[in-house]
Amino acid sequence: MIPNIIAPYLQEHHGVLHVGDHSVMDLRERFGSNLFVFSESQITENVRHLQRAYQAHYPRFRIMYASKACSNLEILRHMVSLDCGIDANSGGELFKARHIGVNPERVVYNGTSKSVDEVTQGVLAGIRAFNVDSISELKRIGDVARRLGLTANVMPRVIPGVLGGTVAGFETGHVGSKFGMPFEDLPEVARVLREYPCLKFRGFHCHVGSQVVRTEAFSSAMRNVVAEMVRFGRETGFMADTMNMGGGLPIPLVPEGTMPAHRDGSPLPEDVQALMRGTISIPDVAAETAAAWRAAGADPADFDVFIEPGRSVIGTAGILLSTIEARKTRPGGVDWLLSDCGFNTMPETLWYDWYYHVVAGNRAREAADTAFRLGGPLCDTGDSQHDETGRGRLPNVRWLPKNTRIGDCLVVLGTGAYCIEQQSNYNGRPRAAAVIVRSNGVVEWITRRETYEDLIARDFGARRAP
Secondary structure, three states: OOOOOOOOOOEOOOOEEEEEEEEEEEHHHOOOOOEEEEEHHHHHHHHHHHHHHOOOOOEEEEEEEHHHOOOOHHHHHHHOOOOEEEEOOOOOHHHHHHHOOOOHEEEEEEOOOOHHHHHHHHHHHHHOEEEOOOOOHHHHHHHHHHOOOOOEEEEEOOOOOOOOOOOHHHEOOOOOOOOEHHHHHHHHHHHHHHHHHEEEEEEEEOEEEEEOOOHHHHHHHHHHHHHHHHHHHHHHHOOOOOEEEOOOOOOOOOOOOOOOOOOOOOEEOHHHHHHHHOOHHHHHHHHHHHHHHHHHOOOOHEEEEEEEEHHHHHOOEEEEEEEEEEEEEEOOOOOEEEEEEOOOOOOOOOOOOOOOOOOOOOOOOOOOOOOEEEOOOOOOOOOOOOOOOOOOOOOOEEEEEEOOOOOOEEEEEEOOOOHHOOOOOHHHHOOOOEEEEEEOEEEOOOOOOOOHHHHHHHHHHHHHOO
């Protein structure tokens, strides 16, 4: 029996990994490779776990699901059915939220570079709040709202001044990042709010980062931001009714009790291991952030309180099925396994040295005791799932059963977040399909597989005769 592999919906039967009652081999045969598979029941449990933890301390609490993690319409619909709102990060994500009929009062709009057209969409829709990233954006929203004769709800995104201890590209809570406004900008925020009566101040927004594994990062951020919110209201008269605490809660990237290592057995750096474990107590985060509110002079019960989880609600609920297409033996070295899945489907492996745990889905009872180099189909040396850089942030091999061979089904865990959104057509490869296993066991398409015709559909050259 394989160990707990991140999510309880994944089980082993007769040596094959199953999603509910469906074997990964059957799913791959029926729907093709590459294939994303989501578990509706796991999405539900992830959301409910957050709701239980936060509602115990924040009576007026709501999840604003970060749709950038996965904005498939069926995923969005299910989030809304669980009483979540939507955090949109572009005009396209706002369009998707409106397309499925989300109540505008349950939509917040993030982003550093909102165009006039995008701001206009949000003002016309009457969304709950723009998370305002800069003074210039605040003025732009004011100009658009004044021109339209409408009111726009705004929540300045302030920099909490903390480090989350995560991947450098995921750190958003310090003054060196591109996000948000320092507290020193707040007097100018008050001046702009007075200049534009069409702007309705609702409160503050902040964000620490993604895959943040330090509880104190969240509590320190709230202590800083709530204190500023109290001071801002006292000094300017602009009183908040809402606080958006952002996202960043982590997920486990490796099975419990498992930690990848290099071929010689040497361990990965401690900070990398902490990110891979992704262990944090959600109830503790909720309790400690609420205590930070009170320490800063505010009662969280007096405010509408939002969080913006993405990876933490959808990441573990998705897996990716791929196929081994080739195996190479190198004299005196480590054998290579080459699959049909590359960084065109999992870009974070290249961008952030991100680790996705891989198991042989049809060899679930066999010990993963043999070192392989694991590569994808792309014409890049960096298209691999082990360390090619020498930085040591990934293991230099992957461990799979010795008899892993061509045709085997590789199951990549924890791919529910960001993979679908970040896919590309690099090397002329159609983007993958996705299905969802409903809570009643029924499997449904949620994204069709792209065709070669899709690759040329937007090219004007496709209209010319050969």
